[in-house]
Amino acid sequence: xxxxxxxxxxxxxxxxxxxxxxxxxxxxxxxxxxxxxxxxxxxxxxxxxxxxxxxxxxxxxxxxxxxxxxxxxxxxxxxxxxxxxxxxxxxxxxxxxxx
Amino acid sequence: xxxxxxxxxxxxxxxxxxxxxxxxxxxxxxxxxxxxxxxxxxxxxxxxxxxxxxxxxxxxxxxxxxxxxxxxxxxxxxxxxxxxxxxxxxxxxxxxxxxxxxxxxxxxxxxxxxxxxxxxxxxxxxxxxxxxxxxxxxxxxxxxxxxxxxxxxxxxxxxxxxxxxxxxxxxxxxxxxxxxxxxxxxxxxxxxxxxxxxxxxxxxxxxxxxxxxxxxxxxxxxxxxxxxxxxxxxxxxxxxxxxxxxxxxxxxxxxxxxxxxxxxxxxxxxxxxxxxxxxxxxxxxxxxxxxxxxxxxxxxxxxxxxxxxxxxxxxxxxxxxxxxxxxxxxxxxxxxxxxxxxxxxxxxxxxxxxxxxxxxxxxxxxxxxxxxxxxxxxxxxxxxxxxxxxxxxxxxxxxxxxxxxxxxxxxxxxxxxxxxxxxxxxxxxxxxxxxxxxxxxxxxxxxxxxxxxxxxxxxxxxxxxxxxxxxxxxxxxxxxxxxxxxxxxxxxxxxxxxxxxxxxxxxxxxxxxxxxxxxxxxxxxxxxxxxxxxxxxxxxxxxxxxxxxxxxxxxxxxxxxxxxxxxxxxxxxxxxxxxxxxxxxxxxxxxxxxxxxxxxxxxxxxxxxxxxxxxx
Numbered sequence: 202x203x204x205x206x207x208x209x210x211x212x213x214x215x216x217x218x219x220x221x222x223x224x225x226x227x228x229x230x231x232x233x234x235x236x237x238x239x240x241x242x243x244x245x246x247x248x249x250x251x252x253x254x255x256x257x258x259x260x261x262x263x264x265x266x267x268x269x270x271x272x273x274x275x276x277x278x279x280x281x282x283x284x285x286x287x288x289x290x291x292x293x294x295x296x297x298x299x300x
Numbered sequence: 301x302x303x304x305x306x307x308x309x310x311x312x313x314x315x316x317x318x319x320x321x322x323x324x325x326x327x328x329x330x331x332x333x334x335x336x337x338x339x340x341x342x343x344x345x346x347x348x349x350x351x352x353x354x355x356x357x358x359x360x361x362x363x364x365x366x367x368x369x370x371x372x373x374x375x376x377x378x379x380x381x382x383x384x385x386x387x388x389x390x391x392x393x394x395x396x397x398x399x400x401x402x403x404x405x406x407x408x409x410x411x412x413x414x415x416x417x418x419x420x421x422x423x424x425x426x427x428x429x430x431x432x433x434x435x436x437x438x439x440x441x442x443x444x445x446x447x448x449x450x451x452x453x454x455x456x457x458x459x460x461x462x463x464x465x466x467x468x469x470x471x472x473x474x475x476x477x478x479x480x481x482x483x484x485x486x487x488x489x490x491x492x493x494x495x496x497x498x499x500x501x502x503x504x505x506x507x508x509x510x511x512x513x514x515x516x517x518x519x520x521x522x523x524x525x526x527x528x529x530x531x532x533x534x535x536x537x538x539x540x541x542x543x544x545x546x547x548x549x550x551x552x553x554x555x556x557x558x559x560x561x562x563x564x565x566x567x568x569x570x571x572x573x574x575x576x577x578x579x580x581x582x583x584x585x586x587x588x589x590x591x592x593x594x595x596x597x598x599x600x601x602x603x604x605x606x607x608x609x610x611x612x613x614x615x616x617x618x619x620x621x622x623x624x625x626x627x628x629x630x631x632x633x634x635x636x637x638x639x640x641x642x643x644x645x646x647x648x649x650x651x652x653x654x655x656x657x658x659x660x661x662x663x664x665x666x667x668x669x670x671x672x673x674x675x676x677x678x679x680x681x682x683x684x685x686x687x688x689x690x691x692x693x694x695x696x697x698x699x700x701x702x703x704x705x706x707x708x709x710x711x712x713x714x715x716x717x718x719x720x721x722x723x724x725x726x727x728x729x730x731x732x733x734x735x736x737x738x739x740x741x742x743x744x745x746x747x748x749x750x751x752x753x754x755x756x757x758x759x760x761x762x763x764x765x766x767x768x769x770x771x772x773x774x775x776x777x778x779x780x781x782x783x784x785x786x787x788x789x790x791x792x793x794x795x796x797x798x799x800x801x802x803x804x805x806x807x808x809x810x811x812x813x814x815x816x817x818x819x820x821x822x823x824x825x826x827x828x829x830x831x832x833x834x835x836x837x838x839x840x841x842x843x844x845x846x847x848x849x850x851x852x853x854x855x856x857x858x859x860x861x862x863x864x865x866x867x868x869x870x871x872x873x874x875x876x877x878x879x880x881x882x883x884x885x886x887x888x889x890x891x892x893x894x895x896x897x898x899x900x901x902x903x904x905x906x907x908x909x910x911x912x913x914x915x916x
Contacts, residue, residue: 224385228332255385256443256547263447290486290542292555296447 202226204250205233212242212273219250222258231261238265242273249279259293266297276300306334308380315351315361319369320376325628326415326534329384329441337389338376339413340621341592343403344395347375350410352388352438354420357430359410362392385547388420388438389413393590399603402594410435411590414625417442418535418550419510425469425483425539426513426523426841437510437531437586440547444636446554453640454566456501458678458700459741459878461566462813462866463820464500465749467526467845468508468540471823476849481542485549485556492563498826498859499866502566504643504680506750508553509569510535512577515770515839516584522770523841526750528611528645529577531586533629536637557638566640568678569633573626574649574685579612580605595621598656606656609646610686617650623664626650631673641678643702648689650681658689669698680744693734693742700742700818702749703731708782710747711758714808715784718907725894725904728913730816732880739878743817747808748825751775753835755825756855758783759804760790765833768840775836790833802828806861813865814915816877816892823847826862828855874915889916 203226204219214237222230238244246262254262262277269275276298280288288294308316320336321328328336337349347370349363365375375391390412395405412419416439421429430436472479472487479490488503495503507527515524527537536553538544543552557567576596578589581604588596598606598614605613616622633639644650651662668674680700683692692701706727712720726733730740748755752775753764762785766776786800805828812819823829824847831837837845852859869875874891882891895912896902902911 224332224383253546256551257385259551260443260445287543287546287548290481290484290555291548291551292558293551296449 203230205230207233207237209237212240213245214238214241214243215245215247217247217250221253221255222251222261223253223255224257227255227257227261231264234261234265238268238272241269244269244273244275246275246277247279248277248281248284251281251284254284254287259287259291263293263296274298306330306378310366312363313361315363316380317363318378318380320378322371322374322376324415325374326413326417327389327439327441329443330378333381333384334378335382335384335387335441336376336378337413338374339391339415339591340374340595341393341395342373342621343592343594344393344405346394346407348392349377349379350390350392350435351379351382352390354386354388354440355429357434384441388440389416390435390438391591393592399599400601402597402599404589404593406585406590409585409590411585412437412532412587413439414532414587414591414596415534415628416440416532417444418547419532419538421531422510422513423538423544428514428520432514432520433584442547442550444550446551446636448554448558448638451558451561451638453634453638453676454561454564455676456564456566456640457741457878458818459739459876460870461502461818462500462869463502463504463568463744463818464495464498464823465504465506465746465820466823467506467750468537469525469841470845471847474843474846474848477847478849483540484542485536485540485552486542489556489559492559492565495565496563498863499870501564502568502640503560504568504570504820506570507572507645508537508540509533509571510537512586513539516579518770522839524770524839525841525845526838528572528838530572531577533571533573533625534632554637561638566678567638568641568643568680569639570643570645571630572645573615573617574646575609575611575613575615580607583612595619598652598654608649608652608656608685608687608689614649614652614656616654617664618653618659618662623667626664627667627671627674630668630677631671634673634677639677641680643680643682645682646685647681647683647695648685648691651691651695652689665695665699669696697738699738700744701735702820703727703734703743703745703817705734706731706743706745706815706817707747707749707752708780710808710811711782714804714811715782716909718909721908721911722905724811725911728811728815729892730877730880736880740816740880741818741878744820745812745815745817746820746822747812748822749820750822751836752779753781753783753833754822754829754831755805755808756801756828756830757833757835758808759786759801760830761785761833762789763833764835765790766836768842768844769834769836770839773836779835781835802855802858805858809858809862809865813862813869814875814913816875819869824851827852827859872915885916887916889914891916
């Protein structure tokens with residue numbers, strides 16, 4: 202399961218994810234984010250409470266990154282060790298901006 | 301816009317489905333929860349799709365695929381509402397059981413899709429996820445989209461390659477590797493700066509398709525470490541992925557290829573189509589045997605399995621269906637994983653017909669070099685099979701061969717056999733007698749590979765020491781290692797012996813790197829890695845096979861020397877000539893000349909121990 206918390210501050214949007222980002226939750230995340238991105242210049246994904254990310258989860262982060270590349274920037278913050286490892290071994294660490 | 305062919309027409313226990321798309325074969329994720337399944341089986345009478353929640357012993361549904369969903373010999377079904385990342389699948393086939401006719405359908409077995417793109421069952425190295433004899437290798441679903449960031453196969457000319465043969469696990473498994481992700485694709489990535497400094501520009505990976513680590517006739521302790529028992533030809537080895545358990549092997553392997561390419565290093569895969577992990581008579585039902593035995597295997601008239609591979613069975617490579625299967629597999633690896641080339645294990649089996657006999661113009665061999673996707677892909681043949689059929693230098697232009705004559709001749713000469721001299725010269729020239737039509741780049745020159753001694757062991761052992769292997773083999777005593785221990789068998793404190801060994805390693809690497817053709821060496825040979833005298837470490841998941849990186853310090857001089865040799869080779873195109881023409885250059889010297897004890901005086905046809913050669 203995935204909880205999505207959004208906090209907007211002008212053109213900056215922070216999205217905190219809690220739970221698991223996988224096949225069952227990735228479409229939900231994709232829909233949520235699609236609705237909120239229109240005027241966003243700076244997107245922050247706070248992953249401090251994300252326990253697990255699957256192959257499908259990686260792909261929605263990447264497609265979000267691609268969208269943001271055309272209208273601003275995206276950073277991924279506070280990923281846990283296990284999630285960071287997944288970014289690392291799949292090479293997503295090179296594509297995403299991790300902080 | 302929604303598609304008009306993606307709505308259910310049937311339902312079973314709450315699972316909705318409809319007739320699938322016949323092509324492509326395999327399981328294809330169509331959207332967030334819809335999957336198309338398609339499988340070939342000519343001789344079966346029925347086929348059920350069996351779906352599991354990952355990890356469950358029992359399936360949650362078994363869908364009999366109706367006759368109206370079958371076109372030709374292909375069953376297909378589209379299933380809706382699947383949590384595709386957490387599904388495992390297989391098929392149950394019914395049909396005749398008559399081994400003399402080649403059939404052995406067994407409806408009590410569930411088997412793996414030959415076109416599965418990811419396989420579960422060995423996510424953790426040498427560990428069974430499911431019990432022996434159960435449906436233990438299961439298909440999984442992947443998304444094949446990947447952000448390659450502009451990457452494609454590098455296309456380095458064959459003549460310019462310096463090939464480094466490597467076992468993914470053995471390369472970094474030992475603590476001494478110092479990497480975080482030991483024994484994995486990610487571990488290889490961590491070592492890229494080292495490989496770049498060394499100067500190699502191509503890795504030939506030992507098998508890394510999903511394979512079986514257990515020996516069928518032995519208990520579960522010994523490990524079939526090398527990887528030549530292939531289970532599936534479309535999926536990477538999950539046990540080589542740091543997060544294979546989470547279904548990330550595909551992404552992890554793609555990342556490895558991408559990172560190697562970024563650093564100018566090509567990727568060649570050792571592929572093993574000559575036999576499968578199902579072994580022969582009485583072997584297990586994993587996949588092909590249960591899907592359509594008669595199509596996939598060469599059978600003898602008495603209903604036993606042909607065994608040209610010496611591994612229990614022989615794939616029916618020139619059956620048109622299997623031929624397409626092999627081409628599909630290779631196209632997949634090139635187009636989806638950006639693989640630069642293949643080394644074909646026991647390649648003569650590609651040239652055997654459906655009766656097992658050698659063919660004059662084997663269609664599979666011809667097809668590969670003329671394939672729209674594969675025509676730039678490097679193809680290297682191991683040109684001998686276990687039944688004594690050799691194809692070295694006989695495949696069409698564009699193919700290359702591992703050159704075992706170079707391997708043996710160079711070692712013999714290095715240990716002081718004058719009679720090896722004449723053959724050595726021909727080998728250093730790029731073996732024109734073997735590859736006249738195609739050129740020196742068709743000769744993959746090597747001295748050491750996974751088969752046989754390491755370079756250090758070549759100069760440290762007279763005899764094989766294979767006592768710890770899972771079982772005995774002819775390699776233990778019948779194989780000519782062409783080695784010389786320099787005066788003591790194995791490790792010694794003798795300063796003179798150790799000094800000579802270092803010089804001998806440098807001698808051998810010098811001749812290898814200055815030869816025309818494409819040099820290849822075994823990972824770790826650049827720093828005197830040892831297998832402690834084991835010349836056949838197929839079952840050694842131990843420091844015998846793993847690289848001992850501590851030796852990099854101990855043999856720093858050898859490493860530095862090899863590094864310079866590689867740089868020298870790369871800096872001098874005359875060594876890497878793509879033809880055998882040896883005209884005079886503008887200084888009126890021949891491009892390569894051979895000399896005896898006096899310059900320009902040399903009888904290359906009689907035994908000798910001293911010679912010089914000059915590239916100009």
